[in-house]
Amino acid sequence: MKKLTFLPVAIALICAVLSIQSCGKKAAPTPNTIGTTLYDSLGGTALVADPTHAGAMIEKGRLGIRNVIDSTIFVIAADSRINGHFTVLLSEVGAGNLTGYTDLSENLTTFVAGATGAKDFIYIGLNMHDAHDPAVNPRINGKATNADFDAFVSDLATGAGKNKLPANLLNSVAAIVESLRSTVVQM
Numbered sequence: 001m002k003k004l005t006f007l008p009v010a011i012a013l014i015c016a017v018l019s020i021q022s023c024g025k026k027a028a029p030t031p032n033t034i035g036t037t038l039y040d041s042l043g044g045t046a047l048v049a050d051p052t053h054a055g056a057m058i059e060k061g062r063l064g065i066r067n068v069i070d071s072t073i074f075v076i077a078a079d080s081r082i083n084g085h086f087t088v089l090l091s092e093v094g095a096g097n098l099t100g101y102t103d104l105s106e107n108l109t110t111f112v113a114g115a116t117g118a119k120d121f122i123y124i125g126l127n128m129h130d131a132h133d134p135a136v137n138p139r140i141n142g143k144a145t146n147a148d149f150d151a152f153v154s155d156l157a158t159g160a161g162k163n164k165l166p167a168n169l170l171n172s173v174a175a176i177v178e179s180l181r182s183t184v185v186q187m
């Protein structure tokens with residue numbers, strides 16, 4: 001699979017992410033040491049204003065996860081190690097179509113929220129095997145390798161760092177992600 005250098009696309013994605021996250025950092029998750037689940041520790045169910053939807057509220061845990069996910073998608077878009085898997089998404093974004101990006105952000109956020117213990121959301125995307133099988137999901141360009149997975153994890157850490165996620169919480173999220181390696185990597 002060819003590596004991509006999608007500078008114009010990356011710029012478009014930067015603009016998209018920045019425009020919907022311009023206020024996001026104000027609501028970065030504050031660790032809750034009395035939380036009973038990782039989701040609680042990421043902010044939990046307390047409702048806060050959603051910085052990207054005027055007048056709407058969002059659970060603080062979900063907002064914190066979404067901020068990390070959106071930052072990570074942005075990091076991946078600029079990462080020539082793995083951005084070649086995301087050609088469909090990057091082509092759409094480059095053409096100004098953010099539908100796929102919005103869906104991916106929502107689905108990834110809901111998936112991670114559920115995996116960390118959130119109870120108020122239902123993940124309706126593909127299961128992790130099918131999502132990463134190009135024969136089922138034409139939005140992924142080629143199967144992911146172990147090296148791709150390592151790059152994905154490092155980009156996730158970078159995305160988490162941009163949102164000042166504490167190291168212990170990142171480690172907990174990374175452990176969940178690692179548990180999915182054998183399902184995501186199918187070669």
Ligand code: HEM
Pocket residue numbers: 082085086088089100103104107108111124125126127131132139140141144148149150152176177178180181184
């Ligand atoms: C444990 C790690 C991972 C998790 C939890 C994860 C999760 C997801 C989820 C929830 C979706 C959306 C499925 C849907 O919309 O139905 C998705 C799509 C996708 N994933 Fe992953 N993923 C992981 C690792 C990877 C890796 C390592 C790669 C390749 C480097 C990758 C590439 C993709 C691509 C290209 C898509 C389609 C994006 C699009 O909709 O345009 N993922 N993933």
